[in-house]
Amino acid sequence: xxxMRLIRENTRDVQTSLKQKGVDFDLNIILNLDEERRDIIxxxxxxxxxxxxxxxxxxxxKKAGQNADNLxxxxxxxxxxxxxxxxxxxxxxxxxxTFMLQLANPAHFxxxxxxxxxxxxxxxxxxxxxxxxxxxxxxxxxxxxxxLFDFQRGTKIAGPGFPLYTGLGAKLERSIINFMLDFHTxxxxxxxxxxxxxxxxxxxxxxxxLPKFGEDMYLAGKDxxxxxxxxxxxxxxxxxxxxxxxxEFPVKYAAYSACFRREAGSYGRDTKGFLRLxxxxxxxxxxxxxxxxxxxxxxxxxxxxxDILEALGLEYRVIDxxxxxxxxSAAKCYDIELWAPVEEKWLEVSSCSNFEDFQARRGNIxxxxxxxxxxxxxHTLNGSGVATPRLLVALLETYQTEDGHFKVPEVLVPYxxxxxx
RNA sequence: GGAAGCGUAGCCUAAUUGGUAAGGCAGCGGUCUUGAAAACCGCCGUCCGUAAGGACUUGUGAGUUCGAGUCUCCCCGCUUCCGCCA
Numbered sequence: 001x002x003x004m005r006l007i008r009e010n011t012r013d014v015q016t017s018l019k020q021k022g023v024d025f026d027l028n029i030i031l032n033l034d035e036e037r038r039d040i041i042x043x044x045x046x047x048x049x050x051x052x053x054x055x056x057x058x059x060x061x062k063k064a065g066q067n068a069d070n071l072x073x074x075x076x077x078x079x080x081x082x083x084x085x086x087x088x089x090x091x092x093x094x095x096x097x098t099f100m101l102q103l104a105n106p107a108h109f110x111x112x113x114x115x116x117x118x119x120x121x122x123x124x125x126x127x128x129x130x131x132x133x134x135x136x137x138x139x140x141x142x143x144x145x146x147x148l149f150d151f152q153r154g155t156k157i158a159g160p161g162f163p164l165y166t167g168l169g170a171k172l173e174r175s176i177i178n179f180m181l182d183f184h185t186x187x188x189x190x191x192x193x194x195x196x197x198x199x200x201x202x203x204x205x206x207x208x209x210l211p212k213f214g215e216d217m218y219l220a221g222k223d224x225x226x227x228x229x230x231x232x233x234x235x236x237x238x239x240x241x242x243x244x245x246x247x248e249f250p251v252k253y254a255a256y257s258a259c260f261r262r263e264a265g266s267y268g269r270d271t272k273g274f275l276r277l278x279x280x281x282x283x284x285x286x287x288x289x290x291x292x293x294x295x296x297x298x299x300x301x302x303x304x305x306x307d308i309l310e311a312l313g314l315e316y317r318v319i320d321x322x323x324x325x326x327x328x329s330a331a332k333c334y335d336i337e338l339w340a341p342v343e344e345k346w347l348e349v350s351s352c353s354n355f356e357d358f359q360a361r362r363g364n365i366x367x368x369x370x371x372x373x374x375x376x377x378x379h380t381l382n383g384s385g386v387a388t389p390r391l392l393v394a395l396l397e398t399y400q401t402e403d404g405h406f407k408v409p410e411v412l413v414p415y416x417x418x419x420x421x
Numbered sequence: 422g423g424a425a426g427c428g429u430a431g432c433c434u435a436a437u438u439g440g441u442a443a444g445g446c447a448g449c450g451g452u453c454u455u456g457a458a459a460a461c462c463g464c465c466g467u468c469c470g471u472a473a474g475g476a477c478u479u480g481u482g483a484g485u486u487c488g489a490g491u492c493u494c495c496c497c498g499c500u501u502c503c504g505c506c507a
């Protein structure tokens with residue numbers, strides 16, 4: 001949520017940065033409602049003041065054994081006016097809140113201005129291009145040959161997009177997850193979290209999935225619980241409605257979760273294999289920071305994700321998303337993409353974002369600044385560290401041997417208990 | 422699923438038959454002091470207002486009332502017990 005004061009006092013800047021983000025919404029709609037709201041507040045508060053004064057007098061008179069009927073009569077019309085003004089005020093509040101919850105987070109000034117993904121800026125490339133001297137298999141051919149997964153049966157059980165990992169494929173998946181969790185907790189100082197895989201609508205509102213993107217999620221309607229699209233949701237909501245002691249900053253959590261996405265509207269895109277799924281595994285990194293530190297922490301967060309890919313020896317590049325490609329809640333975001341040498345495509349495996357106080361406002365996540373003073377909203381960040389399906393694609397394609405086997409990357413050998421599949 | 426109890430500000434705790442939220446701790450500013458402590462004063466939840474000031478706030482929402490922490494109802498959460506169950 002954007003600070004109403006910022007909209008009021010800095011309308012033009014907010015309007016501009018929303019436009020750069022591709023949001024076509026006239027802030028005057030909100031400003032007019034806000035003005036009307038404040039006008040009514042003044043009127044209704046004056047009336048309430050009158051009523052309070054009279055009530056006090058009634059109490060005094062009654063205590064003294066005097067009659068107060070004429071005073072009580074006075075309140076009748078005042079109360080009627082208050083009631084109707086309060087009702088109007090409630091409506092305005094609802095309207096304003098509805099608009100505010102649907103307004104995207106403006107981009108940070110450092111974000112390059114651009115319309116869509118085609119204008120994104122590559123800011124870093126790492127690793128050596130894999131060149132095959134033999135005919136290489138793509139990840140599906142290799143995986144099926146080695147019996148690592150079974151998409152047909154996964155589809156039978158749940159439908160397309162729900163992968164079934166089998167045998168050493170299942171173990172490889174589990175090894176990757178364990179490796180990433182150990183890496184982030186032991187080397188990068190994150191606290192491990194194992195969160196619920198469902199969340200209620202309030203939690204979904206905090207992180208920004210609701211109210212706008214409900215269609216993208218699975219809903220267990222009977223209990224009004226959503227399947228989480230990312231561990232960002234439960235982990236960010238750990239401190240919902242809380243005050244974080246300032247000396248605990250930065251709070252760093254690493255969480256594995258399965259992620260569920262309906263992918264409504266993307267049918268027919270990337271349907272092949274692991275490129276786009278309804279259920280996938282991901283280790284998510286979440287940070288709560290002091291506002292002064294969040295952009296520094298974003299860089300560190302990105303490094304932590306990159307570190308995983310370097311440990312696995314995979315070629316990657318980092319993208320600085322332009323304003324038009326930023327997600328609803330993000331003020332700034334880096335994508336990290338892996339090179340799939342057979343597909344010959346860049347695959348997004350991580351998004352590292354700073355949400356500034358956008359989520360903290362929605363979830364009321366605060367801290368008391370050093371030296372005292374008013375409670376302030378914390379900054380929240382998160383990044384994938386990383387998602388497994390596309391990582392698996394890059395791994396299988398990169399580490400295949402000439403005779404159609406898979407050479408287990410060194411860091412995964414202890415987890416797999418073998419160096420070849 | 423059933424029963425009982427509880428929910429007051431960052432934390433802790435009060436509030437007669439309904440009379441308009443008292444205090445303590447922590448924190449911030451100030452007075453005093455060489456400095457600190459103590460003591461004292463102010464601030465210490467949200468909103469409106471340039472300000473003076475005012476309104477709101479006892480988990481949420483509604484109702485009764487001139488007036489609700491207090492009475493009534495819905496809902497939410499927590500605790501304990503019972504039932505069911507991995």
